[in-house]
Amino acid sequence: MVDENRMKTRDKIIQASIELFNKQGERNVTTNHIAAHLNISPGNLYYHFRNKEDIILSIYEEYARNLLLDTFPKVSPEIKPFDAVILYMDAVFQALMKFRFFYVNLPVLLAKNPVLREKYVEVQYTITERLTEMLNALRDADMMIFDEEELPDIVSILRLINTFWLSFYQTQNENAEINDSVFYGGVLKILVMIRPYITDSAMDDFLAARKMYRERYNEALSLA
Numbered sequence: 001m002v003d004e005n006r007m008k009t010r011d012k013i014i015q016a017s018i019e020l021f022n023k024q025g026e027r028n029v030t031t032n033h034i035a036a037h038l039n040i041s042p043g044n045l046y047y048h049f050r051n052k053e054d055i056i057l058s059i060y061e062e063y064a065r066n067l068l069l070d071t072f073p074k075v076s077p078e079i080k081p082f083d084a085v086i087l088y089m090d091a092v093f094q095a096l097m098k099f100r101f102f103y104v105n106l107p108v109l110l111a112k113n114p115v116l117r118e119k120y121v122e123v124q125y126t127i128t129e130r131l132t133e134m135l136n137a138l139r140d141a142d143m144m145i146f147d148e149e150e151l152p153d154i155v156s157i158l159r160l161i162n163t164f165w166l167s168f169y170q171t172q173n174e175n176a177e178i179n180d181s182v183f184y185g186g187v188l189k190i191l192v193m194i195r196p197y198i199t200d201s202a203m204d205d206f207l208a209a210r211k212m213y214r215e216r217y218n219e220a221l222s223l224a
Contacts, residue, residue: 010048012038014062017055021101026056026109053113060116063099064123081141082205084134089187089213092162096183103166104178124159131155143202144194154197161190180220187213 016038020029031052035045049055079087096103110117132155138144146154165186166178191210198206 009040009044013045013048013055014059018059018099018101021056021059022099026101026105031055053116056109057113057116057119059099060102060119063095063102064119081134081138081143082202082209084137086209088131088134089190093183093187096162096166096186097180100166100178103163104170106163106167127159128155131158138202141202142199143205144197145199146197154194157193158190161186161193165189177224179224181217181224184213184217184220188217 013034017029017034020034020037024033029052031045031049032042034052034055035042038045049058102109110120132151135144135146135151135154139146166182169182169185170178188210191206191213195206195210
């Protein structure tokens with residue numbers, strides 16, 4: 001039987017680490033900072049995690065399990081193809097928002113932790129499969145049109161925007177504060193990329209989705 005108190009402390013360490021990494025940057029946060037934030041001893045933290053890399057690995061496992069593998073939309077008769085795109089956008093948005101420190105410093109994190117890199121590659125393979133299924137479903141439903149040889153590149157470009165949009169944004173702006181408008185801005189870039197592939201019969205649905213995300217972007221920008 002799992003010790004409930006131990007699990008509670010472990011979960012608190014994970015959630016506190018996510019909060020501190022997002023606010024201060026992963027490189028600026030040590031295990032001592034995390035322990036002090038939780039008002040626990042460093043020894044108590046090390047009882048649950050060997051080091052900061054171990055914490056980051058556990059955070060990534062939660063990220064992959066809860067926000068990508070479980071909530072990533074699967075193509076099915078119950079979900080209209082373009083609704084799957086909206087669900088995909090929302091899943092990406094949630095992942096970016098909650099785990100943004102991953103995206104800001106991804107190459108360094110992967111270089112420092114070979115186990116994390118291995119798990120990351122596994123998850124990315126699954127994402128590639130899901131995106132490919134979703135795009136094929138859109139083509140089968142006459143909502144997108146593209147040549148078969150273009151499909152891997154379209155998938156790669158979508159993943160590229162998702163993965164590195166935050167890093168790009170931070171290098172292009174003096175005030176690089178990350179807020180909701182930044183995430184919706186990334187979604188709008190994805191929509192610009194896929195528009196040339198949208199068929200005439202699906203254009204009304206596409207434009208409605210774009211309008212919704214533009215409204216979300218403008219609302220978030222006004223609150224920033």
